[in-house]
Amino acid sequence: MSEKTNGQWQVDENEYVTWQKVVDCTDLNKTELYNRTLDYFLHNYTDVNSAILERDIPNGTIISKGVYKKVNFFNSDMENKIIDTWHLIKVQIKDGRAKITLSLTQYEETVRGRELADVHYLYPVTKQFPFNLTGYQKDLYEKAFNKSQQKALETISLVEKALKADGLQNKDDNW
Numbered sequence: 001m002s003e004k005t006n007g008q009w010q011v012d013e014n015e016y017v018t019w020q021k022v023v024d025c026t027d028l029n030k031t032e033l034y035n036r037t038l039d040y041f042l043h044n045y046t047d048v049n050s051a052i053l054e055r056d057i058p059n060g061t062i063i064s065k066g067v068y069k070k071v072n073f074f075n076s077d078m079e080n081k082i083i084d085t086w087h088l089i090k091v092q093i094k095d096g097r098a099k100i101t102l103s104l105t106q107y108e109e110t111v112r113g114r115e116l117a118d119v120h121y122l123y124p125v126t127k128q129f130p131f132n133l134t135g136y137q138k139d140l141y142e143k144a145f146n147k148s149q150q151k152a153l154e155t156i157s158l159v160e161k162a163l164k165a166d167g168l169q170n171k172d173d174n175w
Contacts, residue, residue: 011131014103015124017104018102018103019152021099022097023160025096030095033060033093033098040163045065053065064089068148071085072143078113079113081140085104086106087103087104087152100156102155125148128141128144
């Protein structure tokens with residue numbers, strides 16, 4: 001499935017909501033761009049929910065997963081719902097260029113009742129609103145999608161800055 005919407009994102013063959021950006025870095029070779037990308041992931045994908053899934057040096061590919069925490073929530077006297085959004089980010093590197101692909105994969109809904117243990121539900125992003133107009137809790141997931149989209153675009157921008165900058169700005173070995 002490859003469905004283009006507004007020229008900004010598309011639904012890919014895995015039914016993930018995906019953005020792509022090609023970054024030109026004409027003065028940098030593949031090795032330098034790969035190291036900058038890896039440096040970005042090692043410093044920004046460090047919590048228990050994040051991981052580098054693939055490091056393919058010969059082909060210049062790095063794939064990582066992460067989660068945008070609390071993109072939306074609902075509180076009531078009886079229960080609270082928290083929505084997190086899982087994503088994959090793939091960077092493909094060549095001499096002087098990199099392609100950043102970020103995909104929103106699924107929502108994790110955590111329901112907290114008064115006395116019960118937390119319950120977790122996973123929903124594919126494309127099975128909720130705005131893709132499924134009759135989806136479960138339209139308002140909750142519409143806001144979750146909008147916030148997730150904003151975070152995805154911010155992440156792509158940060159990866160682009162890491163590729164173009166001279167490495168990380170906050171490298172400090174004086175701990």
